[in-house]
Structure formats: C-alpha cells, structure tokens
Amino acid sequence: MTTDSNGDAIPLVDLAAANKEISAEVLAGMASVIESGAFILGPELSAFEEEFANFTQTRHCVGVSSGTDALELAMRAAEIGEGDEVLVPANTFMATASSVVRTGATPVFVDCDPEHLLIDPEGIAAAITPACKAIVPVHLFGQMAPMASIQAVADEHDLVVFEDFAQSQGARQDGKTSGSLSLAAATSFYPSKNIGAYGDAGAVVTNDDRLADTLRALRNYGSSKKYEHPIVGFNCRLDSLQAVVLRIALRRLDAWNASRRDAARRYDQLLDKAEGIRILPCRPGNEHVFHLYVIEIMDGDRDRVLAELQAAGIGAGVHYPLPLPMTGAFACMQQMAESIPVATAAAARVLSLPIYPQITAEQQERVVAQLMAALRQER
Numbered sequence: 296m297t298t299d300s301n302g303d304a305i306p307l308v309d310l311a312a313a314n315k316e317i318s319a320e321v322l323a324g325m326a327s328v329i330e331s332g333a334f335i336l337g338p339e340l341s342a343f344e345e346e347f348a349n350f351t352q353t354r355h356c357v358g359v360s361s362g363t364d365a366l367e368l369a370m371r372a373a374e375i376g377e378g379d380e381v382l383v384p385a386n387t388f389m390a391t392a393s394s395v396v397r398t399g400a401t402p403v404f405v406d407c408d409p410e411h412l413l414i415d416p417e418g419i420a421a422a423i424t425p426a427c428k429a430i431v432p433v434h435l436f437g438q439m440a441p442m443a444s445i446q447a448v449a450d451e452h453d454l455v456v457f458e459d460f461a462q463s464q465g466a467r468q469d470g471k472t473s474g475s476l477s478l479a480a481a482t483s484f485y486p487s488k489n490i491g492a493y494g495d496a497g498a499v500v501t502n503d504d505r506l507a508d509t510l511r512a513l514r515n516y517g518s519s520k521k522y523e524h525p526i527v528g529f530n531c532r533l534d535s536l537q538a539v540v541l542r543i544a545l546r547r548l549d550a551w552n553a554s555r556r557d558a559a560r561r562y563d564q565l566l567d568k569a570e571g572i573r574i575l576p577c578r579p580g581n582e583h584v585f586h587l588y589v590i591e592i593m594d595g596d597r598d599r600v601l602a603e604l605q606a607a608g609i610g611a612g613v614h615y616p617l618p619l620p621m622t623g624a625f626a627c628m629q630q631m632a633e634s635i636p637v638a639t640a641a642a643a644r645v646l647s648l649p650i651y652p653q654i655t656a657e658q659q660e661r662v663v664a665q666l667m668a669a670l671r672q673e674r
C-alpha cells in the first residue's frame with residue numbers, strides 16, 4: 296500500500312513521512328561516517344548509546360543488531376539458559392518467546408488481562424514452577440505492563456525481570472521511563488517502531504555495571520579487548536550508520552510520541568459513539584505512546600471488517616492473529632490453549648488502525664468513516 300496525502304491509500308505506518316523530516320540530516324551524518332570509515336563500534340554508536348541511556352534514565356545502553364538479539368543477550372548476560380523457564384505473555388510478537396528459546400531456556404506463556412491485553416500478574420503467579428527464573432513483561436502497543444505488581448511477584452519468587460520495550464520507547468509509568476524498571480530491558484529499532492532505524496537494530500539498557508560489560512562482550516565475539524575472548528560471544532553490534540539515524544530520530548521522539556497521543560485522542564473522540572467496538576484503554580498512571588492504536592470488534596466479524604478496510608485502501612492490521620502458543624513453532628505446546636482464554640478471544644477481535652506522528656485529522660476521519668461503514672454492514 297502506498298502513502299497518502301490526498302485521498303489515496305492510508306498506510307498503517309507511514310515511514311516516508313517520518314523520513315522526509317530527517318533524511319537531509321541523516322544523509323549528512325552518514326556522509327561524515329563514510330568519510331571517517333568508523334563503521335563498527337565508532338563514536339556515533341557511543342554517542343547514541345549515551346543519549347539513549349539518558350533518555351531511558353538508565354546507566355548503560357548497549358547497541359545490538361536487533362530487538363531479538365537484545366532480548367537474547369540480556370537473558371544470556373544474566374545466565375538464563377538450559378533448564379530454566381521464562382514467563383512471557385501469550386499475546387506479544389514472536390521474538391519475545393523465540394529469544395528465550397535461543398538462550399536454551401523454555402518459554403512459558405501467560406494470559407493477558409481482558410482490559411488492556413497486557414500480561415496478567417495473577418497469571419504470572421499461577422505459572423511459576425521451581426524451574427522458573429525470569430519474567431519478560433512486554434509493554435505492548437505503547438503502554439507499560441503493571442510493573443509494580445510484576446516486580447512484587449518476582450521478588451516473592453526470586454525471579455529476574457527483563458522488560459521488552461520494543462513498542463514503548465518514551466512511555467512512562469508513574470513518572471518512570473519504560474526500560475528503567477528491570478534488571479535489563481530490550482528494545483527494537485525496527486523501522487516501524489516509535490524510533491526506527493533504516494534497517495534492523497536494537498539495544499539493551501541496564502543500571503547494572505557488570506551486566507553491561509558482559510553485554511558489550513557478548514555482542515562483540517565475547518571480547519572486550521581485541522583477540523581476547525574470555526567468553527564465547529556473537530557478532531551482533533549496532534552499526535554506526537544506523538546510530539546516525541537513531542541519534543537524529545531520538546531528538547524527535549518526544550514530539551513524535553506527543554503527536555501519536557494527539558492522534559489517539561482524535562480517534563477516541565471520533566469513535567465515541569461507535570457501537571460494537573471497544574477501545575483499549577490506557578492504564579491509570581501510564582503515559583501511552585501509541586505504537587499501535589488497537590480496538591476490538593466486539594460485535595461482528597473482525598476479519599470481514601479488516602478486509603473491507605483494506606479494500607478501501609485503509610492499512611488496518613491485526614496484532615496479533617494468533618496467541619504465541621498457537622503458532623506453528625510452539626504447536627507442541629497447544630495444550631496450553633485453554634490456559635490463555637483472554638488472549639485467544641482477543642486474537643479474534645483486535646484491529647489496529649493507522650497511526651503515526653504525521654497522520655492528519657482528515658486521514659483519521661476517513662479511516663473512521665470506512666470503519667463505521669464496515670461495522671454498519673455487520674448489523
């Protein structure tokens with residue numbers, strides 16, 4: 296689907312609109328990296344890491360090559376591995392669980408709360424076994440999971456918490472920034488994220504000095520000094536050209552998140568009288584950054600509504616069509632389906648409407664008009 300300015304298709308995410316704002320600056324920054332030849336672990340990366348650590352109110356940021364690698368390395372640095380169980384939400388993107396598998400540990404899926412579709416702290420407590428070592432709450436769709444309740448369960452059972460804040464850069468809870476409330480937090484700079492690179496990239500943030508050193512070694516062949524490898528590591532560094540993009544985008548992130556919030560408020564108003572839908576609310580104490588604007592089709596056939604919207608050029612989406620235990624990779628765990636009734640019901644109802652900082656009121660009115668027309672046909 297192409298971008299829109301006047302009456303054409305409206306994409307789910309409009310990367311071209313964001314890039315238009317920054318591309319001149321990015322090209323100049325890239326030109327200077329190309330001239331310097333400092334492509335790997337250079338000054339642009341160090342500068343970004345310092346700026347992103349400040350932004351997330353943490354002591355360290357370690358740039359890596361994707362959000363998936365960030366999750367895996369954070370868990371490996373804390374010695375999560377074979378024989379361990381890690382609790383993850385059933386309702387999240389695949390990488391939250393696949394990264395657990397990559398460490399050698401086993402993901403155990405937890406249902407979500409029916410209001411916000413975030414991991415349910417009561418479900419966490421019920422899923423804990425003696426093998427359980429960690430919890431990965433996901434700050435899904437742009438708002439933070441209930442960290443105080445999650446931390447309380449973790450403390451009681453001596454579990455480590457790792458935030459997955461791939462979808463919540465800049466979100467806050469009771470004044471605390473997402474990424475700052477766990478031993479280590481992983482994020483993704485996949486291009487469509489609230490702050491996105493021009494390719495794959497990610498980062499781990501932490502307040503733990505030793506963990507940060509281990510993470511820096513793990514991303515760089517297990518080495519902190521050339522040709523010395525006290526541990527076996529990987530090659531998964533965030534490269535300097537991506538750091539150029541991210542430094543420039545980071546300066547806009549608060550403003551972009553504010554625009555997303557304005558757009559979400561506008562949808563809330565436009566959908567105020569709509570029947571047969573439910574708007575996912577913001578939890579008290581949360582400052583939402585609307586990575587996605589998600590509603591549920593309560594009264595009707597979501598897939599038909601989605602098809603109608605797409606046929607009308609509206610780039611609506613579904614996050615996510617299946618709870619993770621029901622995806623092929625985890626099919627062997629399907630016996631868990633009955634333990635995640637909320638995520639299973641939500642998967643059939645959720646619908647994401649286009650949202651990005653540059654979306655216009657007129658575009659949103661068109662999205663809602665098409666949605667209303669599709670809903671009317673359900674009646």
Ligand SMILES: Cc1ncc(COP(=O)(O)O)c(C=O)c1O
Binds near residue numbers: 362433
């Ligand atoms: C919640 C969540 N976790 C992890 C990831 C993985 O990040 P990446 O695609 O950079 O590997 C993503 C997005 O892609 C995500 O949305």
